[in-house]
Amino acid sequence: MRIGILTGGGDCPGLNPVIRAVVRKAMNDGFEVIGIKNGWKGLIENDTTALNLDSISGILPKGGTILGTSRTNPYKKEGGLENVKANFKALGLYALIAVGGEDTLGVATKLAKEGLNVVGVPKTIDNDLSATDYTFGFDTALNIATECIDRLHTTAESHHRIMVAEVMGRHAGWIALEAGIAGGADVVLIPEFPIDIEEVCDLIKKRHQRGKTFSIVVVSEGARFKEATMVLQEQKLDEFGHVRLGGIGEILAKEIEKRTGYETRVSVLGHIQRGGSPSAFDRVLGTRFGVKAIELVKEKKFGQMVSLSGNKIISVPLEKATGTLKTVDPEYYEIARVFFG
Ligand code: F6P
DSSP: OEEEEEEOSSOOTTHHHHHHHHHHHHHHTTOEEEEETTTHHHHHHTOEEEEOHHHHTTOTTOOSOTTOOOOOOGGGSTTHHHHHHHHHHHTTEEEEEEEESHHHHHHHHHHHHTTOOEEEEEBOTTOOBTTSSOOBTHHHHHHHHHHHHHHHHHHHHHHTOEEEEEEOOTTOOHHHHHHHHHTTOSEEEOTTSOBOHHHHHHHHHHHHHTTOOOEEEEEETTOOBSSTTOOOOOOOBOTTSOBOOOOHHHHHHHHHHHHHOSOEEEEEOGGGGGOSOOOHHHHHHHHHHHHHHHHHHHTTOTTEEEEEETTEEEEEEHHHHHHSBOOOOHHHHHHHHTTOO
16 A cells, blocks of 8 residues: 655754654555655645655755655645645555645645545644644754854854844744743743833843843744834735744844944844754654654544654644644743843
């Protein structure tokens, strides 16, 4: 029997460990695996690649995805859904493993409801999927962001500057919050709590009054100001209707400099956070998810997604993962606030 696997949405450290684990476990259990290239685009266009022991050899420590990825939404393409269904059949797929975030798994949820044998594997550096404690990719991104904040400290301290670090995370503040805590940031600003620019500047001024001539501000790309007048220009939408975020750090840095008089610089970490080799945690989590995905196929648990609950890998209905975004709660944000200023 043949199983297909695709990776959709933003690339993410840990995807290759999943692919490797799926292929190894499937082969052990007597399945054949075929790779669908570039997410849902590959299934619409019947663009595939054979997956075997040779093709997965050496991919465990590699970032990105050997299958390629895209943000293609078959429900937004003319004839997309029909092609997906036709190619599923033409490829002789018994089941499909869809590895992705909210958008890719949203499509997987709908396809499962249409009767296709689909199993989901959650991935995203944003860690914003409900129904799993962690997604792989987050740990790597967090470690990179933390290292960057450590490096920014050097210049902040030597030049007596305010350094603003803008990190990714979309509409959830997990990367900013945890990298801010781990990197000892003086202010952390996340989408869940609108930015009070007066408060931010007061905190920085108070630091200076107690002799600290530098500050580190971590801001999540999705954070927004309380003041209705301070808005970002609307940006481009992708096929899933998401705006391309970024740019808040620049506005924030200008405003801080204007209001405090202290030299303020911004560093946008961007795709650096998403690139490179997965951390050991993400390699292990990706591997465990991959193995479990094949177990779900064997048990005919379609319409389900693998998930981390505590230290156990379990399965949950796909809709549970995509229904609501997992955002930072006030108690957790309070931990970062202890160190503000
Ligand atoms: O969802 C992962 C993510 O890296 C977000 O943090 C970010 O907003 C987005 O993807 C960027 O996507 P792209 O690489 O398509 O610009």
